Amino acid sequence: MTRIHAHPSLGWLAMGVILVLPACNRSPESSGSKANDKGKVTYLDKASIPKDPAEMVLQQTCMSCHATGVGPVITGRNLPPEAVKSFVRNGNRAMPAFTEAMIDNDTLDRVAQLVATSKASPAQTTQ
Amino acid sequence: MADQTQPVLPKGVSATQFEAAIGKMRALLGADKVLTSDEQLAPYSKIMMSTPDEEHRPGAAVLATTVEEVQGIMKICNEHKTPVWPISTGRNFGYGSAAPGTRGQIVLDLKHMNKILDIDPVLCTALVEPGVTYQQLWNHLKQNDIPLWLSCPAPSAIAGPVGNTLDRGVGYTPYGEHFMMQCGMEVVLANGEVLRTGMGGVEKSNTWQAFKWGYGPYLDGIFTQSNYGIVTKMGLWLMPEPPAYKPFSIRYENDDDIGLIVETLRPLRIANIIPNAFVIANVMWEASAVIPRSKYYDGTGVTPAAVLEKIKQNEGVGAWNVYAALYGTAEQVEVCWNIVKKAVEVSGKGRFITEEEAGNTEPFKYRAQLMRGDMTLQEFGLYRWRGGGGSMWFAPVSQAKGSETKAQMDLAQSILNEYGLDYVAEFVVGMRDMHHIVDVLFDRTNPAETQAAHECFGKLLTEFGKRGYAVYRVNTGFMEEAAQLYGKVKRDVDQTLKRALDPNGIIAPGKSGIFI
Numbered sequence: 333m334t335r336i337h338a339h340p341s342l343g344w345l346a347m348g349v350i351l352v353l354p355a356c357n358r359s360p361e362s363s364g365s366k367a368n369d370k371g372k373v374t375y376l377d378k379a380s381i382p383k384d385p386a387e388m389v390l391q392q393t394c395m396s397c398h399a400t401g402v403g404p405v406i407t408g409r410n411l412p413p414e415a416v417k418s419f420v421r422n423g424n425r426a427m428p429a430f431t432e433a434m435i436d437n438d439t440l441d442r443v444a445q446l447v448a449t450s451k452a453s454p455a456q457t458t459q
Numbered sequence: 460m461a462d463q464t465q466p467v468l469p470k471g472v473s474a475t476q477f478e479a480a481i482g483k484m485r486a487l488l489g490a491d492k493v494l495t496s497d498e499q500l501a502p503y504s505k506i507m508m509s510t511p512d513e514e515h516r517p518g519a520a521v522l523a524t525t526v527e528e529v530q531g532i533m534k535i536c537n538e539h540k541t542p543v544w545p546i547s548t549g550r551n552f553g554y555g556s557a558a559p560g561t562r563g564q565i566v567l568d569l570k571h572m573n574k575i576l577d578i579d580p581v582l583c584t585a586l587v588e589p590g591v592t593y594q595q596l597w598n599h600l601k602q603n604d605i606p607l608w609l610s611c612p613a614p615s616a617i618a619g620p621v622g623n624t625l626d627r628g629v630g631y632t633p634y635g636e637h638f639m640m641q642c643g644m645e646v647v648l649a650n651g652e653v654l655r656t657g658m659g660g661v662e663k664s665n666t667w668q669a670f671k672w673g674y675g676p677y678l679d680g681i682f683t684q685s686n687y688g689i690v691t692k693m694g695l696w697l698m699p700e701p702p703a704y705k706p707f708s709i710r711y712e713n714d715d716d717i718g719l720i721v722e723t724l725r726p727l728r729i730a731n732i733i734p735n736a737f738v739i740a741n742v743m744w745e746a747s748a749v750i751p752r753s754k755y756y757d758g759t760g761v762t763p764a765a766v767l768e769k770i771k772q773n774e775g776v777g778a779w780n781v782y783a784a785l786y787g788t789a790e791q792v793e794v795c796w797n798i799v800k801k802a803v804e805v806s807g808k809g810r811f812i813t814e815e816e817a818g819n820t821e822p823f824k825y826r827a828q829l830m831r832g833d834m835t836l837q838e839f840g841l842y843r844w845r846g847g848g849g850s851m852w853f854a855p856v857s858q859a860k861g862s863e864t865k866a867q868m869d870l871a872q873s874i875l876n877e878y879g880l881d882y883v884a885e886f887v888v889g890m891r892d893m894h895h896i897v898d899v900l901f902d903r904t905n906p907a908e909t910q911a912a913h914e915c916f917g918k919l920l921t922e923f924g925k926r927g928y929a930v931y932r933v934n935t936g937f938m939e940e941a942a943q944l945y946g947k948v949k950r951d952v953d954q955t956l957k958r959a960l961d962p963n964g965i966i967a968p969g970k971s972g973i974f975i
Contacts, residue, residue, distance in 0.1 A: 426842035
């Protein structure tokens with residue numbers, strides 16, 4: 333259940349730590365920063381949230397490591413789906429294992445297909 | 460799928476008892492919610508600690524979806540004296556992951572209890588089930604345009620607020636002391652009764668998530684880092700999105716600067732000028748977010764000092780790297796920023812790095828994300844620093860005093876180096892304390908290095924303990940040793956509570972060193 337929300341500045345006013353509070357509607361997230369804006373950190377917003385559950389797992393879990401240099405690149409490498417699923421279920425060294433409760437078998441099948449058929453990102457670097 | 464050829468049994472439980480319990484759980488939950496094959500149990504067995512996999516192998520895993528099912532499981536466990544090890548998301552990497560503390564326990568996986576039950580944007584509170592992840596909660600807030608921020612630990616996306624808070628984990632926002640921001644619990648007790656803490660027991664109460672203390676003894680604390688009940692709902696406070704947010708870093712060049720850093724910034728933290736749980740990360744912690752050690756050093760053992768100097772120069776990393784943030788209106792942030800700048804200037808050391816300079820470069824970016832409760836897994840770079848999948852967090856509590864941090868740093872470094880391991884560390888600055896977090900990283904595929912890490916971790920606990928330093932949390936392989944540091948009377952009280960609340964010892968025996 334989600335209730336109707338209050339105005340952001342009112343919510344901020346509710347914090348006990350505030351000493352002086354002139355009203356201000358500027359939101360740090362609405363500054364319109366783009367991926368390559370110099371001098372700005374890019375913060376994700378709701379447009380970044382995939383609707384498809386498998387795409388959501390891929391983008392919000394797998395790619396959080398495998399597209400950031402933390403883990404090896406997995407896209408554009410024609411990785412066999414069975415190998416992808418095995419890595420997910422068993423983990424590998426630093427990579428954690430994911431249970432059926434976290435990623436059900438049907439979703440994992442589709443995630444593995446997405447990885448297997450993915451194209452290399454132009455930004456990919458050799459690991 | 461075939462069951463394990465030889466079921467792994469909990470200590471003191473016969474195969475007959477165990478099979479009877481499993482059979483009843485299948486009847487209660489459905490056969491597909493009771494996992495017994497090697498293939499199904501593999502992800503529950505993946506650990507990063509130095510203790511052998513066999514010591515933490517589960518007998519089975521069961522998936523509960525409702526409070527009634529958890530109650531039913533308690534009944535079965537009591538009947539057959541068979542223990543369960545509850546997990547919420549099981550993402551406590553380096554502390555034990557999803558595996559049970561001792562061999563054969565049945566993992567009670569609450570991941571399917573994943574409902575966001577309430578978000579109150581006026582009071583800025585949430586009520587969630589144990590399986591809710593930070594990512595799920597973040598998605599919910601964003602999709603519903605609710606301007607509230609989370610506070611999450613570094614494995615944010617895949618971990619969850621209930622598990623993290625119950626293990627008294629921390630985050631990096633002004634709400635970073637997570638248990639302090641927790642409000643109200645629902646707990647299934649071993650006898651099957653359902654307790655609601657705080658105001659939750661009052662009929663028609665609407666203040667369960669608004670007032671922490673209720674009446675009489677405050678109980679929430681005994682359900683953290685314990686095995687006295689199974690938390691099935693938890694309230695927490697969320698931070699209203701501030702109109703202005705200013706993350707920044709301060710870079711220091713020398714290891715010995717740690718004392719000066721703490722003395723400079725502690726007063727600002729206590730006075731709430733810097734309101735968040737800011738961090739002071741050392742060179743290897745910082746570098747690991749962007750590179751593996753092998754980029755500069757292919758050898759084994761301790762990373763040579765000359766290599767670290769080269770990394771500092773080439774990668775733009777300090778010996779110590781502070782990450783903090785300011786929150787509020789633009790006017791407030793400006794006032795506080797001037798105070799911080801002045802304090803650092805007077806101290807005579809430290810170079811500021813702001814968002815304007817860093818932009819989207821790492822590690823600044825992920826630190827800026829963490830300090831506003833956004834999702835990032837960039838800090839998992841720690842695990843590739845040395846490689847091999849071994850990690851144990853050594854986390855002694857320190858006073859927020861420069862002299863103390865220096866003493867702890869020197870002690871930790873000397874012990875780690877004795878075993879050929881690196882001092883990869885950060886301090887997370889609390890209200891009056893600091894969590895000194897050392898990631899004991901090792902190659903778990905190398906038996907000799909794993910053994911060295913095991914001995915090293917034991918020595919860290921012992922030597923720190925001799926000097927009055929104890930960890931606030933520990934992995935499941937060293938719970939007994941950590942508990943010993945807190946003294947006999949504390950352990951006796953823990954055990955008295957255990958015997959009163961769970962006389963058959965069916966909930967997570969051994970958690971925090973507590974047995975019946």
